[in-house]
Amino acid sequence: MARLSLTSSARGIGIRSRVLFEFKLCICTEDPQEDGPKGDLLIEGRTEFSTMYTTESSIQNRRLYGDKFSLDVKFAALINAVQAFVDVEILRAPDCGLNLNLYAKTSGYEDVIPLYQGVAEAGCKISSVVAVVIRSCVYLRIEGTPKDDGLSQKRLPCGAWEDSFDTCYHGIVDKVVNLDEFTMISVKITWRTLD
Incomplete structure (x- = not known):
């Protein structure tokens, strides 16, 4: 299992009840052509979480689905x-x-x-x-x-x-x-x- 960390600052501010995640994960290639792609696309997609409403802070795990693969993400939902x-x-x-x-x-x-x-x-x-x-x-x-x-x-x-x-x-x-x-x-x- 690979573990990838998002670069800072990856955060949502003032979320009420729904979250839209857009993601695109590429594998960097050595010496990419100037007019060509910068890397091979591994997964791309978007998903909406509509059950984000909570009254307590928590660490959550969710699965994002792409065309070929899925991506598990772990994030904190912090109140106040x-x-x-x-x-x-x-x-x-x-x-x-x-x-x-x-x-x-x-x-x-x-x-x-x-x-x-x-x-x-x-x-x-x-x-x-x-x-x-x-x-x-x-x-x-x-x-x-x-x-x-x-x-x-x-x-x-x-x-x-x-x-x-x-x-x-x-x-x-x-x-x-x-x-x-x-x-x-x-x-x-x-x-x-x-x-």
């Missing part, structure tokens, strides 16, 4: 939530680059939301949005290791940081995180409600 805009900037990183993982958990649920997984360098900025139930918190975890450049046998130490942030209706929280002596990361959370 605010938006946490998570902005991460790499202020200082090893010269070879940084293998960076940024994860979140929301509203007391144990499900991990991958916000970023990849290579980052100094100056790189990453932005994500996480919905959080009011009077709850968002939990962030950053893991980083120097990118293996293939030149040295010795690996530099790994670094990790984690913290939780209580919700508010409006406001900004700034932190500067040192994973090790080579790596400094700025974390900013901006809380916003819907207009």
